[in-house]
Each structure stands twice: as C-alpha cells, then as structure tokens.
Amino acid sequence: MDNLPLFAAVFVILILAAWLYIFLTRPSDDQITAVKAWLLLAVTNAERDLGGGTGKLKLRQVYDLFIQRFPYIARWISFDIFSGWVDEALDEMKRLLTSNQAIQDYINHADATREGGETS
Secondary structure, eight states, rough: OTTTTHHHHHHHHHHHHHHHHHHHSSHHHHHHHHHHHHHHHHHHHHHHOOOOOOOHHHHHHHHHHHHHHOHHHTSSSSSSHHHHHHHHHHHHHHHHHHHHHHHHHHHHHHHHHHHOOOOO
8 A cells, every 4th residue: 555656656657658659659740741642653653553443453552562661650540541541642643644644644654565565
C-alpha cells in the first residue's frame, strides 16, 4: 500500500508516454499530401505497365510500392483508407487523360509496346 502512489505515477507516465509516441509518429497532413501526389504517379505507371481491366493487379502493385516507399506511413494507414486514396488518384488520372495529350502518349506508348507495335 505504501507504494501505491508510486505505481500510479509510473502508470500515468507510461500512458502519457505512449500517447505522446502515437501522436508524434502519426503521419502529418504534409506527408499525406506527398503520398497522394506520389499515388498519381504510381497509378499512372501501373496503368501504363498493366493496361486496362487489371484493377486488382494494379492496386496490389501500387500497394506493394507504397509499403516499400512509405513504410513509416503504411503502419498507420489501413488498407481501406489507402484504397480510397488510390480511387482519388485514379479519378485524377482519368481527368488528366482526357485533357493532357502527353499523359495519353505516355500510357499509349506502353500499349503499343505490349501489342507488338513500334517503340520510339
């Protein structure tokens, strides 16, 4: 009983230390913005590499690259949240494809290569 206040103080300190660690190691808004910008490139490359009709393969490829590139953030982000971010990046890629000829050429170059066409 004499040590109860000491144990309570140590317990409170441990709880505060755990909360501080979790708070300080969570990804910041800037880190999330950087991940989302990187995802646009990753989904564009996956589209170029794998083509249409391969949604699950593209998601898996992008997720594997995400884990390699951002292992620190991957610990805190659920797959459902990540999948939502990928959907946002895909929507942005589709929007860019309709308005940007260079991106169309970038993706179509891989299509032509896969189909046995010429490469430049």
